[in-house]
Amino acid sequence: MDRELVESIHLHLVDHFSGSEDPLEPSGVKDYHLLESACGRPFMTANGRDLYESDFEKGAVIFHGIISNHCFYNGNKRTALLSALYYLGENNIWVDVCDDEEMYEFTRKVAAHEITERREDEINFIVDWLERNSRRIVKSDKYLSxxxxxxxxxxxxxxxxxxxxxxxxxxxxxxxxxxxxxxxxxxxxxxxxxxxxxxxxxxxxxxxxxxxxRFYGEKGVSPELNEYMQIRGEVFRRLAST
Known part of the structure; x- marks a missing residue:
């Protein structure tokens, strides 16, 4: 999950909300250093081992990093959520046990640092929430000659x-x-x-x-992102005005 991929997810949101009552304006990256930090943190290592070993941990750190670093001029909550959903989906994890209200409140509270009393406990809380509200799916690679x-x-x-x-x-x-x-x-x-x-x-x-x-040479990630936006459209619309 690198900077270019997260930027493309942000631009997808910009296009999606263009012309709506809550467009992402101004849009774009506000601080590239903070964005690089948010994208790199999930994959940090120590003594040859990943600091965040599970897909849920990595997804949680991606979500927390983007939403907390305020990397973009606008749409940080939406970009953080869609990036996390996309990353987990790429690893055959579908966050669909919770309803729209629960996902919206969860995202809002993470952004406002209202999920735990101590900020150092936020990642563990997010990991636990994702594990409780997700299921494994079959989303495999294609057959290739x-x-x-x-x-x-x-x-x-x-x-x-x-x-x-x-x-x-x-x-x-x-x-x-x-x-x-x-x-x-x-x-x-x-x-x-x-x-x-x-x-x-x-x-x-x-x-x-x-x-x-990118591996199969498809143009962008729009089909997958559109699927998440269609399923969780109400969540993203509410986050736009939060």
Missing amino acids: YNALREILARFGFELTEINGRIEVSKDGAYVATILKKGKQGREEYDPVYLAELRKRLGLTVDQGVDSG
Whole structure:
């Protein structure tokens, strides 16, 4: 979840509310340093381990960071919420157990620092709320042929080479990984489970700023964002006037 992705989510909201009674005006990034900080914090490490290990923890820190840092001139609550929903959705987590009123009040209280007595407890509270109001969904990668996978990986600087019946993945001339040669001729499609694991091995997941839209070469993240906006439209409309 990098700065560019969060900016694109903010711009999606700008377009969505353009011409409405509550447009995001002025829009845009107010402080790039604070935005970089909010985007980088969920993926910080210490002694070789993630400080925030679970997807719920990372989603909570993304939400808390954007909403607290006031990175944008306008729409910080909406951008924080949509960014968190998108990140969790990319990791097969759907926040749909709560109703609109509960999600609105939760977001409003987080922004106003009203959820806990001590601010150092806010992240844990958000994590707990997300866990209680979410469910796992099946939102997997697509099936890909060998040629399609090779073309996608080439866009990220990887090269596939067949050596002694194996397919080696290299980048900048250095070996990175070995992948299966699917089918008798190595042309059977790669299934979603295998592709998801391969993306993790190659550092091509949303944690590293490569969401599924970017990986598959789709233009932007609008289809997914539109889905969240349609389902939770009332929440975003109320946040616009809060």
